Structures are given as C-alpha cells and as structure tokens.
Amino acid sequence: MTGPGAGAGPEVAVTGIGLVTPGGTGREATWSRVVEGRPTAARDPELAGLRVDFACRVGDYDPGRAVPGGRPWQYDRHCQFALTAAGEAVADAGLDPDGWDGERVAVVVGTAFGGTTTQLAQHRTYLERGSALVSPLLVPMFLPNMAAGQVAIRLKARGPVLSTSTACASGATALGVAWDLVRSGACDIAVAGAADAAVHPLWVSGFDRMGALSRRTGEPGAASRPFDAGRDGFVMGEGAGVLVLERADRARARGRPGYALIAGYGASADAHHAVAPDPSGRGIELATRRALAAAGATPAEVAHINAHGTSTPLNDAAEAALITGRFPHRPSVTSAKGVLGHLLGAAGAVEAALTVLSLARETVPPVANLDSPGPGIDLDTVTKAARTQRILLALSNSFGFGGHNAVLAFRSAV
CATH class of the missing domain: 3.40.47.10 (Thiolase/Chalcone synthase)
Known part of the structure; x- marks a missing residue:
C-alpha cells in the first residue's frame, strides 16, 4: 500500500x-x-x-x-x-x-x-x-x-x-x-x-x-x-x-533494534515520456506525498534527502524543483552518484542503504564534483566534506526510465 x-x-x-x-x-x-x-x-x-x-x-x-x-x-x-x-x-x-x-x-x-x-x-x-x-x-x-x-x-x-x-x-x-x-x-x-x-x-x-x-x-x-x-x-x-x-x-x-526503521514508501508514474522526466515534477511529488502519508509524517519533519541526483540536466532540474517547492525548510541533500556513478537497477537499494547509515551514524556524505549549482538549483547540498547531522526522518528518492518514481522514508530507530 x-x-x-x-x-x-x-x-x-x-x-x-x-x-x-x-x-x-x-x-x-x-x-x-x-x-x-x-x-x-x-x-x-x-x-x-x-x-x-x-x-x-x-x-x-x-x-x-x-x-x-x-x-x-x-x-x-x-x-x-x-x-x-x-x-x-x-x-x-x-x-x-x-x-x-x-x-x-x-x-x-x-x-x-x-x-x-x-x-x-x-x-x-x-x-x-x-x-x-x-x-x-x-x-x-x-x-x-x-x-x-x-x-x-x-x-x-x-x-x-x-x-x-x-x-x-x-x-x-x-x-x-x-x-x-x-x-x-x-x-x-x-x-x-x-x-x-x-x-x-x-x-x-x-x-x-x-x-x-x-x-x-x-x-x-x-x-x-x-x-x-x-x-x-x-x-x-x-x-x-x-x-x-x-x-x-x-x-x-533478540537485541537488534536495527539501523533505522522503514517508515513509508510511495510509488507513482510520470505517464509523460519513455526516458525524460516530467519537468513539472508531478509524478515525483505524488510518490513523495504517498511516502510521507504512509509514514504519518509532514514535509517539515524531513531532515535529509538522499536524492536520485543522476548528473543529467533534466533529472536534476526536475528533482531540485520538487525538493525546493515541497521542502522550503531546506533539508540537507546528497547524492552518491558523484562517487559511485549510476548503478542502474541497484542504485535505489545502495542509496537506501547509505540513507540508513546516515541516520544511524549521524553523518551525511558529500556530493562529489559539485562545484557550482546549476541555474535554478537552490538546495542545501552537502559538498566538499561530510556533515555531522542528527536525522530523525529522511527520504531516499529513485526514478527510472518509463516514468517510475519510488520514494522511501526512513526514521531513526532510537
């Protein structure tokens, strides 16, 4: 659900x-x-x-x-x-x-x-x-x-x-x-x-x-x-x-409280184009809204977002616009793809794992190679060095060709 x-x-x-x-x-x-x-x-x-x-x-x-x-x-x-x-x-x-x-x-x-x-x-x-x-x-x-x-x-x-x-x-x-x-x-x-x-x-x-x-x-x-x-x-x-x-x-x-809790999941489709994201961000917004609803959370509670952040002109612009509009309180944002590249189908699982580790270890990794944000991109991206941050609720975004959108919400286990 x-x-x-x-x-x-x-x-x-x-x-x-x-x-x-x-x-x-x-x-x-x-x-x-x-x-x-x-x-x-x-x-x-x-x-x-x-x-x-x-x-x-x-x-x-x-x-x-x-x-x-x-x-x-x-x-x-x-x-x-x-x-x-x-x-x-x-x-x-x-x-x-x-x-x-x-x-x-x-x-x-x-x-x-x-x-x-x-x-x-x-x-x-x-x-x-x-x-x-x-x-x-x-x-x-x-x-x-x-x-x-x-x-x-x-x-x-x-x-x-x-x-x-x-x-x-x-x-x-x-x-x-x-x-x-x-x-x-x-x-x-x-x-x-x-x-x-x-x-x-x-x-x-x-x-x-x-x-x-x-x-x-x-x-x-x-x-x-x-x-x-x-x-x-x-x-x-x-x-x-x-x-x-x-x-x-x-x-x-059994004495294993875990790294974090999966609090919610939201999925949607852009129904827009085979390989290009909907520039309006409606599909991303819907998946985000569903993940937060499943978690019983409000946008203001989100402290960190592990972005899909592919390094492509269209995807990054659409995702940044969604984050800016939906989360005006400016949660920290990162993307592992500057370091690891795009792991295709594995990307969402690896990035979810990194999000969980960020919650458990109170550390947000930096976005590699982000020297100057693109036009219209105004995010609190973590750059140059990791940031220490206590995180109670985080999102991990994943998007795919065909217009697939999936957003996972994680809560601190402590």
Whole structure:
C-alpha cells in the first residue's frame, strides 16, 4: 500500500546491510569511499574505442572468494554481486539461515538489466562457434528473476520470492514491496535489494546515443557531478545493495533494534515520456506525498534527502524543483552518484542503504564534483566534506526510465 492510511501494521526495522559497489566490496568499504567523496570513475578497457570509454566498475572483486557456497562461474556477474551482498546483510543482521524458519522469510531482488552481459556473450558464442557450445547455464544465468531465485536458494528462504524491474528505481521498488510483505504478515523477515552489472559496449553505446551519458572523457573522475552547472550526463556503474528488513518487535526481542526503521514508501508514474522526466515534477511529488502519508509524517519533519541526483540536466532540474517547492525548510541533500556513478537497477537499494547509515551514524556524505549549482538549483547540498547531522526522518528518492518514481522514508530507530 502506498496511499493515505498505509502506515498501519507493525514497524519494520533495517537490521542488516550488504553492499558491493565501485567504492568497494562490503558495507564499510563503500561507506568510507562515499563519505570521503572520492569518485571511482575511470577508463574501462572493455569500452576502448567508444566515444564514452569510462565507467564505475567494482574493482578487486574475486567471485571465488566473495560468492558464498563456491562455484561462482554458474552465475552472471550481477547475481554474484547479489549473493555477496545478501550474505553480508544476513550476517550483519545476526541471522543464520540454518536456524530460521525459511517459510517466514521473503526475498525481493530487483534488477534493470538482469544477466544481459552473459546473454550477449553467449549469443556471440552461438554465432561464431555454433549451438553445441552454448552454455547449458545460459537461461538461468540471464533470466531477470534469477538473482532473487538464487539468493532464496542460498538462504533457504521459502516465503514469497519476487523480482522487481522498474529501471533505475528497481532497488527502491524492491524495498517497498518487501516492506509491504513484512507489514502484511506474509513474512517476518525480508531480504531485499537489487543488483546490476551491465557495463558493456552495447549498452554504453545505447545510452550514449540517446545523450544520457557524460562525455567528459578527458577527466572521468569529474564526469558525474549531480546538480552542478557543468553536468552533462551520468556515468554507468555496477553493483548491488541488499538490506534485511525485519519486524521491529522481533528484532528488538533478540537485541537488534536495527539501523533505522522503514517508515513509508510511495510509488507513482510520470505517464509523460519513455526516458525524460516530467519537468513539472508531478509524478515525483505524488510518490513523495504517498511516502510521507504512509509514514504519518509532514514535509517539515524531513531532515535529509538522499536524492536520485543522476548528473543529467533534466533529472536534476526536475528533482531540485520538487525538493525546493515541497521542502522550503531546506533539508540537507546528497547524492552518491558523484562517487559511485549510476548503478542502474541497484542504485535505489545502495542509496537506501547509505540513507540508513546516515541516520544511524549521524553523518551525511558529500556530493562529489559539485562545484557550482546549476541555474535554478537552490538546495542545501552537502559538498566538499561530510556533515555531522542528527536525522530523525529522511527520504531516499529513485526514478527510472518509463516514468517510475519510488520514494522511501526512513526514521531513526532510537
């Protein structure tokens, strides 16, 4: 539920966080890099010769070490990320899949692209070497539901297992769906998030041809610059974010109050254009209003917003206008995309995790590369260095092609 009155139901706590991002493998590595405000974009050998030849990759990732259970070769890269992040999140929550009631555990993992890089590689094998050499694992490696399915298999979760695909809002949508599942009583625990690993010459070319990517090839590290006057597009990235959501009363009973509470979720559609946001911001405003209504909160209570902040001219302008109009008291605003790039379907889950950590650690990371706000952008953006801030209520915004809008509201757990 995402409308007025949707706040009924038990409180839901975030008790575990797992991250795999260009900032590092693991929650603490990513958090440290984002708080430092040091960009990860760099030239990518796989993109050599393209007009846009840089991206934000997950570096120093060893699937043999990072994927639980071994045999990482049977999974597409995005699924490897999801399994790694889910394993970290469950361990962080202090839960043991060997000891829980799997029938009361749900899994919701979103993705925008799924295993398309495996699909492309196997298509090349088919064309060049014939059908007899196509991998028998092709189908389970590229199906978009398989990250959720494989996480459920690994965690022995037998509750609802779902996959969400709302483009770059997929991760936030997954968390919203999982929140509803816990509150409805369909499960006691939900392992939820998203993963994508689609840095590939074909997809980079497609985004570049539509004018969505930054072409600042001379200085990749400065290319992703949310809300800056010099922004010219986003930088593609990859990664995964997984959170453990749990009935708060159960979590407290076992001594785990959690990092924060998910207080509300709102979803809407722009119904405007396939890839351009509605400049009026009506869809964003509706999702925001629904998230606040579900949380039983007013706009004035919002102290911090983790913006979608893609570094594209149209998105940043529309989002900034919404924030300025809806929140005149000027809550602090940040965006991790200056550091991590745009993690596509995983972005919403990773940014929700960072929002939760901001509440728990009373720290707001800076927006990297924001030197001079663009015309008409008047926000209290955190820049140059992290800001210490006590936050009681925060929002995390995610928007996607197709006009998908998803807003999550988080409250302090203390």
